[in-house]
Amino acid sequence: MENLNAIFARVREEFPALTQKVHGKKLSYLDSGATTLKPRSVIDRITHFYSYETSNVHRGAHYLGDVATQGFEGARHSVAKFLNASSSDEIIFVRGTTEGVNLVAQTWGHVGLKAGDEILITEMEHHGNIVPWQMLAEQVGAKVVAAGILENGELDLEDFKKKLSSKTKIVAFTASSNVLGTNTDMKLLTRLAHDAGAKVLIDGAQIVSQISVDVQDIDCDFFVFSAHKLFGPFGFGAVFGKKALLEQMPPYQGGGSMIAKVTIEKTTYNDVPFRFEAGTPHVEGAVGLHAAIDFVHRIGFDKIHAYEMDLLKYATEKLLAIPDVKIYGMAANKGPIVSFNIKGAHHSDVGQILDQEGVAVRAGHHCTQPLMARLGVPGTVRASLSVYNNHDDIDALVKAVAKAREMLL
Known part of the structure; x- marks a missing residue:
């Protein structure tokens, strides 16, 4: 089977939103849990x-x-x-x-x-x-x-x-x-x-x-x-x-x-x-x-699932390697979502710093206030992955989280 990274590199090219820069930085869109970007064929x-x-x-x-x-x-x-x-x-x-x-x-x-x-x-x-x-x-x-x-x-x-x-x-x-x-x-x-x-x-x-x-x-x-x-x-x-x-x-x-x-x-x-x-x-x-x-x-759910699970594994390992980062939700059967906090930092502050680095995530209670109460937190930072993401996006996230930790702790 053709290399998944090559397949999804071409998939990424179908999303015009990813050609833009945010705050002078290359956009890493990690908010697909809120809404997915739209491919050219849909537009x-x-x-x-x-x-x-x-x-x-x-x-x-x-x-x-x-x-x-x-x-x-x-x-x-x-x-x-x-x-x-x-x-x-x-x-x-x-x-x-x-x-x-x-x-x-x-x-x-x-x-x-x-x-x-x-x-x-x-x-x-x-x-x-x-x-x-x-x-x-x-x-x-x-x-x-x-x-x-x-x-x-x-x-x-x-x-x-x-x-x-x-x-x-x-x-x-x-x-x-x-x-x-x-x-x-x-x-x-x-x-x-x-x-x-x-x-x-x-x-x-x-x-x-x-x-x-x-x-x-x-x-x-x-x-x-x-x-x-x-x-x-x-x-x-x-x-x-x-x-x-x-x-x-x-x-x-x-x-x-x-x-x-x-x-x-x-x-x-x-x-x-x-x-x-x-x-x-x-x-x-x-x-x-x-x-x-x-x-x-056209892509195929088998390829989508395999690719997104690779991204999830990579993101989870990289984020856990950062001191003071806590991930919420480590189920064995899990979709491509990583919710986390930096211990001692407010999720909204982390989200704002990530935005300045061109990394789009969601920070808040995610319309799940009863779940936040169960977790004992007012909110989390959420990175949600999709078919147009790659390891570079996750590297940008990890670098930005490390910077947020340095600034806020």
């Missing part, structure tokens, strides 16, 4: 849509309307194939992972939960997979329960099993922690939840750029992700839901497109998935996501 596809295909979908009686509709529904088919859904009818387009969780909470949640029921999450969830369930619990009189994590950042499986009960009606968990990098065993947790009689929603925001996801093999009931974490555009994402469940769920929002017939007295709703997509959709988001899926397939 060009969106530009082409706006240049030559601009039209609304599903309703135009003209050529451009047909072209836009084909692009939009072609993207739905692409997402279904990407997740190995049994049908494109099981794919709902939304603004992103957070809206996807809210959609399920406010539709299935009002059908599947009642007072006294429980919603099981984990301590490492993003706020987007906590707050919607808290809101639902307040509305129906249910309770949110969280399974703990071990010291190495892995899910405490025994605590997870202990907190599953006949009261548990849905289990919502992340496939990959956006702070610790911990990859959960999606198939095992889904089986345990189903054995307890609960449904399963998986937050796939961080995992979809790492490995191939097969929702039929996992057997989850819902899976949600965002395009912008997969080299696609902002403001777009998808919900996979088993069709039998979607057909039981009431609409999330009312308006055009989600209807079959409207009179002043009554509305008849459209079939799934369209009943959940009210109003003019984010068409360029759909075609952009389609292009992003084509991009990752």
